[in-house]
Amino acid sequence: MLQASADIETSGVLTERQKAVLDAALRLLVEEGDQLTMTAVARRASCSKETLYKWFGDRDGLLTATVQWQASKVRVVPVDRKGLDLASLTASLERFASDWLKVISSDTSIALNRVAVSHAGSGKDDLGAIVLENGRFALARRLKPVLDAGQQAGLLEFSDAEAAFRTFFGLVARDVQIRLLLGDRLEMTDAAIGGDAVRATQQFLALYGAKTGPRGL
Structure with a gap:
């Protein structure tokens, strides 16, 4: 990550x-x-x-x-705050989810995270903190503006952007990362990742999608 x-x-x-x-x-x-x-x-x-x-x-x-x-390989598609609609918000979330799943399932990220976990609290170096700060925390800083834009456009409803991000992150990751770290050989094909990204986005929108529709409608 x-x-x-x-x-x-x-x-x-x-x-x-x-x-x-x-x-x-x-x-x-x-x-x-x-x-x-x-x-x-x-x-x-x-x-x-x-x-x-x-x-x-x-x-x-x-x-x-x-x-x-x-981490830069996980892209956040910019959104137009003034003209944001459900289709463009959905596309941005799906791209983020797809990229993140591709990154965490790569041999590189698996190896990096295994080393970071083994070093956490060991005093060897700050790799655990580095991965956490520049992985999960950095991705939150990059995606939260998209979530805020969705809220401002009346497409999303939430009181805490961090909680909303954590929910989305959990829907995308499920148990995939821990299984990969433990050696499970999951079939992370492009088709499977794309399907998971769509599923996670739809589940997130079902939880946080505005019930009254976009503002102005």
């Missing part, structure tokens, strides 16, 4: 070379787990350790950027 000083859209800030380095770091995490070192990343990415320190700071900085890069 992915901290520098702020929540940023990593894909729009990084250069192509930096993205390639972070992809190399992700591959190493899959292959070697918590044995990730600056030296190993520099060797795999064919760059110097000095360059890594210049770009990302220390190892935690590199891990943060790596998690942010992975």
